[in-house]
Amino acid sequence: MAPERVLSIQSHVVFGYVGGKAAVFPLQCLGYDVDIAELRTHKVVNTVNFSNHAGYGRSGGSRTTAAELNSIFESMEQNELLMPSRLLTGYIPGAEALSAVEKLATKLKHAKPSLTYLLDPVMGDAGRLYVAADVIPVYQDMLPLATIITPNWFEAEVLTGIELKDFPSLRKALSILHLKYHVPNVVITSILMKPWLIAALPPSIRPPDDDHLLCITSSTTATHPTSRSDFESCPSIVHAQCVPTIPGYFSGVGDLFSALLLAHFHPGRPPTTSDTTPLSEAVFQALAKTHTLLQLTHEQAMSLPEEERLATDDELDSVDPLRRTRRMRGRELALIQGQDIIRGSALDDTRSLVAWDGFWSQ
Numbered sequence: 001m002a003p004e005r006v007l008s009i010q011s012h013v014v015f016g017y018v019g020g021k022a023a024v025f026p027l028q029c030l031g032y033d034v035d036i037a038e039l040r041t042h043k044v045v046n047t048v049n050f051s052n053h054a055g056y057g058r059s060g061g062s063r064t065t066a067a068e069l070n071s072i073f074e075s076m077e078q079n080e081l082l083m084p085s086r087l088l089t090g091y092i093p094g095a096e097a098l099s100a101v102e103k104l105a106t107k108l109k110h111a112k113p114s115l116t117y118l119l120d121p122v123m124g125d126a127g128r129l130y131v132a133a134d135v136i137p138v139y140q141d142m143l144p145l146a147t148i149i150t151p152n153w154f155e156a157e158v159l160t161g162i163e164l165k166d167f168p169s170l171r172k173a174l175s176i177l178h179l180k181y182h183v184p185n186v187v188i189t190s191i192l193m194k195p196w197l198i199a200a201l202p203p204s205i206r207p208p209d210d211d212h213l214l215c216i217t218s219s220t221t222a223t224h225p226t227s228r229s230d231f232e233s234c235p236s237i238v239h240a241q242c243v244p245t246i247p248g249y250f251s252g253v254g255d256l257f258s259a260l261l262l263a264h265f266h267p268g269r270p271p272t273t274s275d276t277t278p279l280s281e282a283v284f285q286a287l288a289k290t291h292t293l294l295q296l297t298h299e300q301a302m303s304l305p306e307e308e309r310l311a312t313d314d315e316l317d318s319v320d321p322l323r324r325t326r327r328m329r330g331r332e333l334a335l336i337q338g339q340d341i342i343r344g345s346a347l348d349d350t351r352s353l354v355a356w357d358g359f360w361s362q
Contacts, residue, residue, distance in 0.1 A: 005083055006262070007108075009101055010090030010120075010255065014061075015052045017333040018252035019091055023259035025335055026289075029342045030263040047092045047101075054130070055251050055328050057321055066096040073104050084108065087115060088262050090255055091122040095134040102142045109145050118262040119146035120254060123155050125190075143181035148265065148279070150258050153191045164191070167200045167362065174218050178236055179228060185265075185279045186218045186236075189257065193242075200362065205242050205354050212242040215287055217353060219279045235360040239280035239353035243287065246294050248301065249312065252333050253290060260286035260342070280353040288350040292341045295348055297334040304330045 006027055011019030047069070050061035076082045087108060092098045109115055121139045123131050136158060143149065143159070153164055159181075162173040177183045191197065193210035201207075201214070218236040264282035271277055301309055308330040310316075310323060317324040340346060 004085040006086045006088060007082075007084035008088045008090075008259075009047060009092070009104075010088070010122075011047050011050070013050050013052050013059075015332075016251070016329075017256075017335050019047075019255050022252035022255035022333060022335065023088065023090070025339075026256060026259050026342045027263055029339050030260075047090075047097060052328075055249065057317070057324050063093060064097065066094075066100040069097055069100040070103075073100070082108065085112070085115060086262060087117040088120070088259065089118075090120045090258065091131075092135070093131050095132060095138050098135050098138045098142075102138060102145070105142065105145050116147045116262070116265065116267070117145055118148045118150065118258055118265075119143070120150045120258045121155050121159060122254065123158055125152055125154055127154055129158070140181065143177070143183050146183055147267075148185040148187065148261065149177070149183050150187045150189060150254065150261065152189050152254065156188050166196050170197075170200075170216075171360065174216075174236065174238075175228075178218065178220050184220045186216075187261065187279070187283055188216045188218075189213075189254065191216065201240065201242075202354055202356055205240060205351075207242045207244075211245050213245055214240060214242050215283065215353070216240045216356075217277070217279050217283050219277045237277055237280075238356040238359040239277065239283070240356050241284070241287065241351060241353040243291050243350055246291075246298050248298060248331055249328075250294060250297065250331055250333065251328075253294065256293065256333060256335075257286050257290045260289050275355045276353075280355075284350075284352045285344075287353075288347045289341055289344070291350050292346070292348040293334060293338045296338050296341065297331060300334055300337070301330045 008020055008023055010023065013019065013021055047064050049064070050059045052059050073082070087105060089101055089105070092101055105117060109117065119142060123129055123135065123139070140159060151159060156173055157163055160173040160176040162169050162176065164170055164173060174186060177186050191214040193207065193212050193214065197214065198206060198210070217239045220236045221234050261282050264285040265278060267278045269278060271281060308326040310327055
């Protein structure tokens with residue numbers, strides 16, 4: 001089998017680990033892992049080039065324009081360098097640049113229908129957009145191109161127009177992503193625990209308190225259901241798992257998770273057990289490794305001098321911006337120190353995802 005190639009299109013920072021800096025190194029680590037030795041080559045296109053991520057409060061750099069992106073893609077095509085078998089896209093702040101990426105993704109899918117495309121619709125979190133609102137319809141147009149999407153709960157709300165306020169709204173949002181946008185594999189990450197959600201969860205994964213986050217996967221068994229009756233007769237297979245929250249603020253977690261998920265997703269391989277899917281197995285690997293790396297990052301942050309682990313205080317941070325900088329610097333993802341974790345060693349006790357029987361009939 002020829003080595004697979006991953007084309008990564010996302011942000012870049014000089015210092016720290018978000019965007020491509022959080023995604024490419026884990027993919028490279030896994031590229032030489034015996035189990036997935038075919039993942040060896042990565043081509044990286046940066047959508048922004050900043051000094052550091054926005055959490056620091058101050059940053060410098062530039063955004064790659066649509067014209068520059070098109071120039072990069074055209075030159076790669078002319079030199080016969082556009083040969084990815086896997087595509088990963090992340091933070092793209094403007095509609096014009098995102099449209100350039102959509103054009104490329106369409107071309108790649110047309111040339112290679114088997115292309116595995118993981119689309120991470122990075123738009124916002126905690127109820128707040130941090131991209132221009134005009135990217136939303138572009139992302140919605142791109143959804144049918146994707147093999148997997150990885151929105152957080154807020155991004156799932158933005159894409160579907162459904163507020164996740166109860167169990168019926170969660171089911172409706174997932175059905176829209178599958179039925180209207182024809183996404184075969186959906187992963188909703190970082191869902192906050194609410195009483196209605198805890199009550200609906202399978203007892204085997206119901207957490208003891210709300211200091212947990214839920215990850216849900218949903219894979220369609222039918223190819224692009226075109227009607228609600230098709231979907232109802234052959235609904236998606238849903239899995240879920242909870243992980244305890246880790247104190248503090250981290251950046252780049254979604255970028256890391258998506259890269260690990262893409263690396264571990266092998267749709268051509270039969271599942272290891274009858275109650276798993278290729279998606280649920282890949283998400284378990286990504287979830288366990290991400291959570292273990294966050295634990296390591298947190299432990300290292302707690303060992304730093306006191307001035308580098310002060311609590312968030314917007315008023316004090318505004319008076320002394322370096323107070324915030326020191327705190328952010330101490331919580332950058334410990335990717336280099338955790339490369340054994342990326343390769344699968346010393347993982348924490350994150351459990352496998354559990355099949356959510358009766359999800360569509362509750």
